[in-house]
Amino acid sequence: MKQKTSYRYVFFVFAISSVYLVLIGTLFWFFDPTKFVQIFTSDRTFYSLKLSIGIATVVALISTLLAIPAAYALSRYKFPGKQFLDNLLELPMIVSPAALGAMILLFFSTKYGSALQDHTTQIVFAIGGIFIAQLITVVGVSVRLIKSVMDEIPVRYEHISRTLGATQWQSFRTVTLPLAKKGILASYIVAWAKAVGEFGATIMVAGAMPLKTETLTTSIFLRLSSADIDGAVIFIILLLSIGFLALSLFRFIAKKSTR
Amino acid sequence: MIDLQNIQYKSTKGETLLELDHQFELNQFHVILGPSGAGKTILLELLAGLVQPTQGELIFEGTKVTNLFPEVRKFGYLPQDNVLFPHLTVRQNVEYSLKIKGIHNQTLVEELANRLKINHLLDRKIDFLSGGEIQRVALVRSIVAGNKVLLLDEPTAALDPALKNELCYLLKEIRELYQLTIIMVTHDIEVAYMVGDQLVFLIDGQIQQTTQLPVVKFIPANLKVAQFIGGYNLITGQILFTNQQVSFETNGLKLLVEDGYKTIPPTTEITLGISSTALNLVKTNEDLSNVVQGKIKRILQKQHSVLLFFEPNHTNFLFEIELNHQTRLAPPPQLGDEIYVQFPEENLYLLN
Incomplete structure (x- = not known):
């Protein structure tokens, strides 16, 4: 039954949304179309865009691949320390990204962190740092999202497939994974959008060096710091567009998966 | 024979949910009767190998199967709901076990689909199947998988009286035709009488009475059975x-x-x-x-x-x-x- 609309409640939706609308509108106040093409086609912008999108794509992929088995284990099994580990995975959501970034930085300043860098690749103030900072920030979210997808899939289906001759792996591959496919894809998009928009942890670990570790978000920070308002506005609009595109894609997939 | 020897199943809180010692003869239709919470579904899951007993042994045709995985045990299981895989068509559901093993056996699929009258449904998605059709597809799928023991959890629960009678008849027919052993859980005594060769009253996690059918005069063994029957x-x-x-x-x-x-x-x-x-x-x-x-x-x-x-x-x-x-x-x-x-x-x- 359709409820009669109560405008007293609807007012709050408009009131809260109007704050965001005003903020978006302000951007266009400062937006200079003549500088748009010049800034947008510069090498520095292209580098930041390529770096942000490229790393976010890889980070979201690795994060999703790591999250699938972890989420499955949390959803299906009881094991010692489960509650503690489940809470620990919330860390990126309850701790500020800057604090998380500082924690990563502190780890790499220990002898173990230094040894790890010596034997692998440079992390601190390098592209590797962007990757590590984003992965650590995003993987917890991926686990949380994919776990909720797994929780929605009745374990009965796996039981039936086992009685039809499927091994545990075959059951996971042929039943659980196809049923979770759309949810996993949606969680990949959220992870990707979160990685593209990540700032706090990234700047702590990788710094903000133009044409080296300058992502789209650090670019806004750098341009505002040097009073380059036009440049900052263009980057904000770019990030907004990416965000809305990701959101639309997520909603589209979520809608299809509920059909 | 399926021999349940001193089987006990306890919940994670240590509560005993099932405690029994019973033999199921092969090639018979056994009906487990009991109220909600009696341990009927746990008994089926235990037989299928989906849960492990806290103690006791399960012997199938003389071989100990207590610790065998469900895929090795090969007891077909049809739960009360979420019976068919929703991402597959009817045909893909039916052929699931064949695909897993890399076998192609169209003759068997077609024969069973014809016999259980689902051949016209094979290329459909499962979304629009009726309750009776879902049960028939699941039965075909389980027989195609080569399961000689079928464990059915309240298959008639969501069916109207006409479909219920039809499914009961079909179950009896396929049991005899394919020499199956069926262990079915229900709380519907009418259904139990229609299909069963043996009635097993499971109340409070224990078998209270077993009765071979047909029976001239049913005498409840104890108060719990009398209360359950009503x-x-x-x-x-x-x-x-x-x-x-x-x-x-x-x-x-x-x-x-x-x-x-x-x-x-x-x-x-x-x-x-x-x-x-x-x-x-x-x-x-x-x-x-x-x-x-x-x-x-x-x-x-x-x-x-x-x-x-x-x-x-x-x-x-x-x-x-x-x-x-x-x-x-x-x-x-x-x-x-x-x-x-x-x-x-x-x-x-x-x-x-």
């Missing part, structure tokens, strides 16, 4: 021995019971059970034993019968008497009528 008048009283006769007495009501109950110690608190259909309305108390006079306190009309609530004089309890429309007395009894009711000795059961 339709029994149950009253508590004591056993008395007078003049070489055994009688049951409670609050002004004295009824003779069969001599077989002599073994029960006198003055033992015990429950008397009599089916509501076993009470007879008689015209007078002359020349008959166990005739009680009383009044009709309530009347309920049912679809095929009428239910009288009879209160014996000088007592304060009501007995339900169910009279079939075809056999009931004419003119029909009215509310407040003074009537005579006979409690036949052979239908009086003393239950612990």
Whole structure:
């Protein structure tokens, strides 16, 4: 039954949304179309865009691949320390990204962190740092999202497939994974959008060096710091567009998966 | 034979949910009857290998299978809901086990699909299948997988009466045709009688009674079974021995019971059970034993019968008497009528 609309409640939706609308509108106040093409086609912008999108794509992929088995284990099994580990995975959501970034930085300043860098690749103030900072920030979210997808899939289906001759792996591959496919894809998009928009942890670990570790978000920070308002506005609009595109894609997939 | 030896299953909180020792003969239709929470579904999951018993052994055709994985054990399992894989078509569901093993056997699929009348559904998505069609597809899928033991959890629960009868007939037919052993859980006694070769009453995690069908006269083994079946008048009283006769007495009501109950110690608190259909309305108390006079306190009309609530004089309890429309007395009894009711000795059961 359709409820009669109560405008007293609807007012709050408009009131809260109007704050965001005003903020978006302000951007266009400062937006200079003549500088748009010049800034947008510069090498520095292209580098930041390529770096942000490229790393976010890889980070979201690795994060999703790591999250699938972890989420499955949390959803299906009881094991010692489960509650503690489940809470620990919330860390990126309850701790500020800057604090998380500082924690990563502190780890790499220990002898173990230094040894790890010596034997692998440079992390601190390098592209590797962007990757590590984003992965650590995003993987917890991926686990949380994919776990909720797994929780929605009745374990009965796996039981039936086992009685039809499927091994545990075959059951996971042929039943659980196809049923979770759309949810996993949606969680990949959220992870990707979160990685593209990540700032706090990234700047702590990788710094903000133009044409080296300058992502789209650090670019806004750098341009505002040097009073380059036009440049900052263009980057904000770019990030907004990416965000809305990701959101639309997520909603589209979520809608299809509920059909 | 499927032999459950001293099986016990405890919950994570340590509560015993199942405790039994039972043998299921192969090539038979076993029906597990019991109320909700009796442990019926756990028993099926245990047989399928989806849960492990806390103690005891499960032996199948002489081989210990307690610790075998479900895919090795090969007991087909059809749960109450979420029966078919929603991301697959009917054909893909049916051929699931073949695809897993990399086998192609169209002949078997087509033959079974024809026999169970699902051939016209094979290329459909499962979204628009009716409850009966879902059950038939799941049965075909399980037989295609080569399962010789089928574990069915309330397959008729969501079906209307006509479909229920049709599925019962089909289940009996395929059991005989493919020499299957079916263990079906239900709380519907009518369904159990329609399909079963053996009834197993599972109440409070324990087997209370097993009955081979057909049975001329069903006698509940104990109070729990009588309460589960329903339709029994149950009253508590004591056993008395007078003049070489055994009688049951409670609050002004004295009824003779069969001599077989002599073994029960006198003055033992015990429950008397009599089916509501076993009470007879008689015209007078002359020349008959166990005739009680009383009044009709309530009347309920049912679809095929009428239910009288009879209160014996000088007592304060009501007995339900169910009279079939075809056999009931004419003119029909009215509310407040003074009537005579006979409690036949052979239908009086003393239950612990």
